[in-house]
Amino acid sequence: xxxxxxxxxxxxxxxxxxxxxxxxxxxxxxxxxxxxxxxxxxxxxxxxxxxxxxxxxxxxxxxxxxxxxxxxxxxxxxxxxxxxxxxxxxxxxxxxxxxxxxxxxxxxxxxxxx
Amino acid sequence: xxxxxxxxxxxxxxxxxxxxxxxxxxxxxxxxxxxxxxxxxxxxxxxxxxxxxxxxxxxxxxxxxxxxxxxxxxxxxxxxxxxxxxxxxxxxxxxxxxxxxxxxxxxxxxxxxxx
Numbered sequence: 001x002x003x004x005x006x007x008x009x010x011x012x013x014x015x016x017x018x019x020x021x022x023x024x025x026x027x028x029x030x031x032x033x034x035x036x037x038x039x040x041x042x043x044x045x046x047x048x049x050x051x052x053x054x055x056x057x058x059x060x061x062x063x064x065x066x067x068x069x070x071x072x073x074x075x076x077x078x079x080x081x082x083x084x085x086x087x088x089x090x091x092x093x094x095x096x097x098x099x100x101x102x103x104x105x106x107x108x109x110x111x112x113x114x
Numbered sequence: 115x116x117x118x119x120x121x122x123x124x125x126x127x128x129x130x131x132x133x134x135x136x137x138x139x140x141x142x143x144x145x146x147x148x149x150x151x152x153x154x155x156x157x158x159x160x161x162x163x164x165x166x167x168x169x170x171x172x173x174x175x176x177x178x179x180x181x182x183x184x185x186x187x188x189x190x191x192x193x194x195x196x197x198x199x200x201x202x203x204x205x206x207x208x209x210x211x212x213x214x215x216x217x218x219x220x221x222x223x224x225x226x227x228x229x
Contacts, residue, residue, distance in 0.1 A: 043220030104157040
């Protein structure tokens with residue numbers, strides 16, 4: 001079985017501050033990990049993904065995430081928040097077998113204060 | 115525009131009714147996934163089709179059914195609707211079937227309200 005847990009359903013930061021959204025995964029086989037973002041009234045779109053290789057993954061809009069196997073984590077960060085980053089962020093896990101569909105976390109809503 | 119088209123965007127209906135949600139995948143994509151997003155359940159995987167055949171099943175109720183047609187569009191049928199079926203229903207597509215590294219391309223969703 002595979003699952004992800006996102007700590008904090010709401011995160012609020014000031015514009016220019018560090019963004020840190022937490023994700024921990026559980027998987028019986030080596031995982032593939034994803035972060036998706038959902039803007040209001042839109043579908044989800046991919047921010048970044050980790051499959052194999054380099055554990056620090058860079059995505060769009062200045063976001064990056066680091067795969068830490070020892071901590072079973074895949075936290076999402078951005079050095080400086082922008083107002084346009086306000087959205088809901090979903091961590092998701094699949095595995096190399098491809099037998100299971102992508103499993104999403106419960107989401108974290110990011111608010112950016114001016 | 116992601117290339118995945120979902121219709122209708124909004125739908126309001128009554129309990130006990132039946133509705134059909136439609137999805138056209140991105141051009142060239144063979145695999146279609148259906149997800150339900152609700153406040154209490156989050157994003158739940160319902161079902162996946164690949165090139166017309168059912169590939170995987172998630173938390174899909176027996177009152178719900180889906181199919182993928184030869185032109186690769188998919189329909190999700192929801193019957194005997196209950197208040198709790200009110201949710202956003204997303205369709206997503208990928209080029210391949212199995213393959214955990216596949217990136218899902220999502221449509222904008224169909225918002226169903228059951229009164």
